[in-house]
Amino acid sequence: MEDKDLIAYARDAREHAYAPYSRFKVGAALLGRSGKVYTGCNVENASYPAGTCAERCAVGKAVSEGEREFTDIAVIGDSEGPCAPCGICRQVLSEFNPYMRVIMTNLRGDTRVCAVSELLPGAFAKTDLRDA
Numbered sequence: 001m002e003d004k005d006l007i008a009y010a011r012d013a014r015e016h017a018y019a020p021y022s023r024f025k026v027g028a029a030l031l032g033r034s035g036k037v038y039t040g041c042n043v044e045n046a047s048y049p050a051g052t053c054a055e056r057c058a059v060g061k062a063v064s065e066g067e068r069e070f071t072d073i074a075v076i077g078d079s080e081g082p083c084a085p086c087g088i089c090r091q092v093l094s095e096f097n098p099y100m101r102v103i104m105t106n107l108r109g110d111t112r113v114c115a116v117s118e119l120l121p122g123a124f125a126k127t128d129l130r131d132a
């Protein structure tokens, strides 16, 4: 799948964002090794910390459907530059594949692509757990 196609999925998912508090809508599209795309949007809450990001929404959908290997994720928001995943989402993406390509973009089409490991160098990982 080409990056522009994954971005199109993310852009569509962004339309479903529930962001009445920040008014900052985000969409994500996660590409599984199987070729299947899992979309996500941010879902905010009146109890602000209970809100979730688009990226983690997509990961939750994918894992709950049995997929755990991901090659790419596209993220889109109406940001000044390419929309970058927050720190918690970087950690969550790193869990599944530190080399996953992250395609960050905005509504203007400004785009940056890099690996999760570049966004979160030295991430805590399952190999750091002694007994897991």
Ligand code: THU
Pocket: 019, 022, 024, 025, 026, 041, 042, 043, 044, 051, 052, 053, 054, 055, 075, 083, 084, 085, 086, 089
């Ligand atoms: N947000 C995401 O969903 N993903 C990102 O990559 C950046 C931030 C959401 C969280 C919150 O609902 C809103 O954007 C403003 O921070």
